[in-house]
Amino acid sequence: MTYPGGKGRAYQRLINLMPPHDVFIETHLGGGAVMLKKRRAARNIGIDADDRVIARWRERGDPMIELVLGDAASYLVEHPPGPAAMVFCDPPYWPESRRRARCYRCDYTAADHARLLAVLVELRCKVIITGYPSPAYDAALPGWHAVDYVNCTQMGAVTERAWTNFAPPTVLHDYDHLGIDFREREALRRRRTSHVRKLQRAPALERNAILADLVDAFPDELKQAVGRRAP
Ligand SMILES: C[S@@+](CC[C@H](N)C(=O)[O-])C[C@H]1O[C@@H](n2cnc3c(N)ncnc32)[C@H](O)[C@@H]1O
Structure with a gap:
């Protein structure tokens, strides 16, 4: 349509x-x-x-x-x-x-x-x-x-x-389309995947230490991110 x-x-x-x-x-x-x-x-x-x-x-x-x-x-x-x-x-x-x-x-x-x-x-x-x-x-x-x-x-x-009727948001409902054009969206997607893969490959204690650091550094953002799980 x-x-x-x-x-x-x-x-x-x-x-x-x-x-x-x-x-x-x-x-x-x-x-x-x-x-x-x-x-x-x-x-x-x-x-x-x-x-x-x-x-x-x-x-x-x-x-x-x-x-x-x-x-x-x-x-x-x-x-x-x-x-x-x-x-x-x-x-x-x-x-x-x-x-x-x-x-x-x-x-x-x-x-x-x-x-x-x-x-x-x-x-x-x-x-x-x-x-x-x-x-x-x-x-x-x-x-x-x-x-x-x-x-x-x-x-x-x-x-x-x-x-x-609101200021440009810093937290989004959907991050899958982030980027100004196709190239930027693809580059961003690759960077996100690479960060996650690095954490997946890291030893469990190192990964959990980094996650704990992230909770300390970005408490509100992480609460939002956890709350956005698909219904
Ligand atoms: C610009 S089009 C929407 C296009 C849509 N965003 C898309 O991606 O295809 C406008 C639509 O508004 C509908 N429309 C017209 N008057 C309306 C009304 N009073 N209330 C609700 N929808 C109306 C039309 O039938 C038309 O489907």
Whole structure:
């Protein structure tokens, strides 16, 4: 499933913005590139207003993903997510910034964008929303952080923006996509594997001494790392 503006080429950048969370809510699911690529949370909820989108996800029959057919903003108002949740919103593009008049069966007017943003600023959980860089979004999301990234779409490479209601995290939910591009991701993967192999090969007492030193040096980080085990 690919969608206009789908995140099939940009999901790594978005996953690398996500701090640890128990519940993941992708509010405008479409092809759900982020939902499919990221490490699952304890609960994973995908919402879309298009019944054909939801029907295709139902055909996949993934028992880990709860599907909701409905309007994203209404769902968030009716089911306010708790503080440990992460809401990821990739709504249809802002009407004026789109080159084609209509991309989706369920489209979004400027008023729909405004309503969604008004709901998002009231949430108590972590939120990421993506779109084209937009003064209207900047104005509606005061104090939010903005990160630009390049997404390869049917219209070529475009700069998109992710607004987050939290500072860039130092601890992530999923480290598997870390790195700015393929080369950096591979280099990082090799370094991580090599560190672990060295520890595996070390005599047990040396390994345990190093692990104890790490606990002393990074107590909070290690607690987070132990807590992130796959559900
Ligand atoms: C930009 S696409 C999402 C693309 C997705 N991130 C991907 O990787 O494929 C926007 C999606 O929002 C859905 N949508 C439109 N209006 C909606 C609404 N009010 N509530 C929830 N979803 C809606 C559309 O059906 C479409 O699937």
